[in-house]
Amino acid sequence: MSRRILSLLLFWLAMSVGQAQTVLRIDSLPPQGLLLDKGWLWHEGDNPDWANPTFDDSQWERIDPAKDIMELPQVRKAGIGWLRLHLQTDSSLVLPEALILLVRQMAASELYINGRFSKRFGTVSPNPDQVEAVHAYFQQVSLPAPGESALVLAVRIAWQPGLPYNRFAAAANSLYGVTATTVSRLNSYIVYRNITNIYVFSKVGVFFILALLHVLLYIFYPPQRANLFFSISSLVFFHHWLGLGLWTNGLLTDSGTIMYLGLIRALLYPVGYVFLVTALYSAYAFARSIYYRISLITCVLLAVIYWTDYQNGVLWIEIGSTIVMTAEALRVTVVAVRKKQRGATIILIGMVLSLIGLSLRYLLMFTPLFISRFPFSVAQIYSNSFETFGTLCIPLSLSVYLATEFAFTSKSLAAQLAAVKLLSAQTLAQEQEKQLMLTQQNETLESKVTERTAQLQQSLDTLKTTQAQLIQKEKMASLGELTAGIAHEIQNPLNFVNNFAEVSVEMTEELRENLQKGNITNAVELSEGLGENMSYIVENGKRAASIVRSMLEHSRSSSGERRPTNLNELAEEYLKLAYHGIRAQDPDFQVQLCTQFDDKLQLVTVAPQDIGRVLLNLYNNAFYAVRQKQQQQDNGRDSAVYQPQVTVSIRADQDAIALYVKDNGTGIPSTIVDKIYQPFFTTKPTGQGTGLGLSLSYDIITRGHGGDMRVESCEGEGTEFVIHIPLN
Amino acid sequence: MPKKILVVDDEAQMKPLFEARFRREISSGEVHLAFARSGEEALTVMPGSGVVLILSDINMPGMSGLELLRRIRAVNPQRPPAVVMITAYGDQNNRQQASHYGADDFLTKPIDFKLLKDKLTEFVVDDQPSAS
Numbered sequence: 001m002s003r004r005i006l007s008l009l010l011f012w013l014a015m016s017v018g019q020a021q022t023v024l025r026i027d028s029l030p031p032q033g034l035l036l037d038k039g040w041l042w043h044e045g046d047n048p049d050w051a052n053p054t055f056d057d058s059q060w061e062r063i064d065p066a067k068d069i070m071e072l073p074q075v076r077k078a079g080i081g082w083l084r085l086h087l088q089t090d091s092s093l094v095l096p097e098a099l100i101l102l103v104r105q106m107a108a109s110e111l112y113i114n115g116r117f118s119k120r121f122g123t124v125s126p127n128p129d130q131v132e133a134v135h136a137y138f139q140q141v142s143l144p145a146p147g148e149s150a151l152v153l154a155v156r157i158a159w160q161p162g163l164p165y166n167r168f169a170a171a172a173n174s175l176y177g178v179t180a181t182t183v184s185r186l187n188s189y190i191v192y193r194n195i196t197n198i199y200v201f202s203k204v205g206v207f208f209i210l211a212l213l214h215v216l217l218y219i220f221y222p223p224q225r226a227n228l229f230f231s232i233s234s235l236v237f238f239h240h241w242l243g244l245g246l247w248t249n250g251l252l253t254d255s256g257t258i259m260y261l262g263l264i265r266a267l268l269y270p271v272g273y274v275f276l277v278t279a280l281y282s283a284y285a286f287a288r289s290i291y292y293r294i295s296l297i298t299c300v301l302l303a304v305i306y307w308t309d310y311q312n313g314v315l316w317i318e319i320g321s322t323i324v325m326t327a328e329a330l331r332v333t334v335v336a337v338r339k340k341q342r343g344a345t346i347i348l349i350g351m352v353l354s355l356i357g358l359s360l361r362y363l364l365m366f367t368p369l370f371i372s373r374f375p376f377s378v379a380q381i382y383s384n385s386f387e388t389f390g391t392l393c394i395p396l397s398l399s400v401y402l403a404t405e406f407a408f409t410s411k412s413l414a415a416q417l418a419a420v421k422l423l424s425a426q427t428l429a430q431e432q433e434k435q436l437m438l439t440q441q442n443e444t445l446e447s448k449v450t451e452r453t454a455q456l457q458q459s460l461d462t463l464k465t466t467q468a469q470l471i472q473k474e475k476m477a478s479l480g481e482l483t484a485g486i487a488h489e490i491q492n493p494l495n496f497v498n499n500f501a502e503v504s505v506e507m508t509e510e511l512r513e514n515l516q517k518g519n520i521t522n523a524v525e526l527s528e529g530l531g532e533n534m535s536y537i538v539e540n541g542k543r544a545a546s547i548v549r550s551m552l553e554h555s556r557s558s559s560g561e562r563r564p565t566n567l568n569e570l571a572e573e574y575l576k577l578a579y580h581g582i583r584a585q586d587p588d589f590q591v592q593l594c595t596q597f598d599d600k601l602q603l604v605t606v607a608p609q610d611i612g613r614v615l616l617n618l619y620n621n622a623f624y625a626v627r628q629k630q631q632q633q634d635n636g637r638d639s640a641v642y643q644p645q646v647t648v649s650i651r652a653d654q655d656a657i658a659l660y661v662k663d664n665g666t667g668i669p670s671t672i673v674d675k676i677y678q679p680f681f682t683t684k685p686t687g688q689g690t691g692l693g694l695s696l697s698y699d700i701i702t703r704g705h706g707g708d709m710r711v712e713s714c715e716g717e718g719t720e721f722v723i724h725i726p727l728n
Numbered sequence: 729m730p731k732k733i734l735v736v737d738d739e740a741q742m743k744p745l746f747e748a749r750f751r752r753e754i755s756s757g758e759v760h761l762a763f764a765r766s767g768e769e770a771l772t773v774m775p776g777s778g779v780v781l782i783l784s785d786i787n788m789p790g791m792s793g794l795e796l797l798r799r800i801r802a803v804n805p806q807r808p809p810a811v812v813m814i815t816a817y818g819d820q821n822n823r824q825q826a827s828h829y830g831a832d833d834f835l836t837k838p839i840d841f842k843l844l845k846d847k848l849t850e851f852v853v854d855d856q857p858s859a860s
Contacts, residue, residue, distance in 0.1 A: 491836070495745075495816075496741050503748040532744065593789070
């Protein structure tokens, strides 16, 4: 009690001495320590004597060095100066344990305690260019041994101009902030700081992992661009929390680095949120709405505020962008949930949890509702937990959402793969079935083709047989036409054979009689006559035989045998046969036959029967034509004018024989001249022609002998057939 | 007076054949034979020859026997001369035509000379009174 009275007396004395000296008295220390922001004196300039505790500083200017440098224009103007503080602690406070000072600064300083140099932060120099300010964040300075209750703190201090001063994490850039505490109190502070570190670096780690994870997811599956946006967002927040962690732990001390880092950190903060919201838009596959643009513009405005408002700019940009972007994220998510967007509920839950976490944190921090109930460190643990929980809920929910999307994509791909496999199998099965059907159809077709071929072959055989029969019929028909001619031809020699034989019988009788009578002269005469008769018989017998042979040759089925042939003779022989044939039918028929054979013609290798048949056919046609015309003329009583004529010519040149059969008959109408070689085409009345004559003739000449057969005809004037037979 | 017979045929051996078969009649002066190788030749030989019988082939190059008959009958509608057609074609069609044109008879080859000689007597003897 007496001590307190004494203290009060001393204080009063000090005050009453005319304010010669300002003394800061510390009676009690709160758990978190006491910020020494009063009692400080300032003088610009640099003088080593000012460290002396006994130096009279009563004329010095009062100052609060814990203030931000930007709020201390006199310091900035001076560049260098001294701070002094007279500190009086209560002995009850001092006795059990020594006082510890914790220094925060954003300048260069040298601390003297009771005139003795104690601690240096940075490089102090009257030359502003040499000043190196460092950032000290609750750096410990130990005081002399316990018990000393009166202290004079003298600080030689300089500020570093030319730095982009800004408030890192909203904390003031104190010139020289000193907090007094004790060892026991410091321990709880360290615990608090360690806890804070754990939470801060947990966030750093989580955001790093999220950035890495989602950039990998993006690389693995580029179509989901939400992963890329979310990865960038996470990278920004990783940077944000890492910066804070480095700052609070004093791992970063260089003022310049910290200022630049702070600047970047503050400006990047809304960027991180913008990417977070962009990731949501991308994940929901929404077109960017007007709200998105408004939020972006707001962020730009917040950046401008940050640039202009030194004191609260950081709060504006960080809290403002958090509110704006979280609201937009919430809005978009609610829309997505309403649209029953797959997985949007996950993010909504994340957002709700985030709100709950952050709300609890701020309730804990700023209301006495909880603080009074827990010890400081415990409250800090809760506070940090809620804060970390709240901060991480949205990114984690988005991450979970994207992961489920990835999984869904994989699943759907797997399902699609399975479907494709199934379809492939089905297609394969169908293909095989089709193949089988095709094979079967092929087999059926093949068997049908075989069957049809056999049928066709049979038809062909039948046709061949029929053709052979028809050819035979045609032969027989022409033979029929010939019969009369042949009969005439054969009757003539027969006539001679018979009659000469009969005469010979008579003459033989006479010869015997004459011989018996001894009439030798008569006998010789008779025997000479007999000899002549015999030679006539032989000659005519041969002639008949030759005719029969020709006839046989003509009718013989196996024609086509080739041998050297005198075409002149062949043409004449058949002309005769044909002529007699038609004369036999119509004895009244008269025709002038002209032959113009080539005397120099050598033997030509042909099938004589075939060529004979052709000639016979042409002759018959020619006779038929002239006869028709004659009959027409007769009907018109104009017979004197018309003289039927058939001309047969043979001419040989170097490589071919040309046979001409020309008549001045009715001619062939131009309308049917194309059809005359068609099988079964005939102009003759039914039963008189087979219609095969010219067809077979054409075949014999073109296919049989490699020649050609042409016709020139003028209706009413006549027809000429020209046959060319190549010599080789 | 030998009976003058004209044989018209394109076959050259008809001459030796007829001469052989009528050798007795020729040597006895009963028959005189003349030959023509075509209808045209026959028509040139005919006038004023005193031919009482013409034996003609039908089927000859150029003028046929039937045409020859027609021409003869155009000048001499009745015998003499008697005209007998001899042909290898013995069909009905030819016979009818020959008869239609005024032939006295129709013989087919090979010639039956016995029959011919009989007919010869018939043709010539029967006609003799009307001719004289």
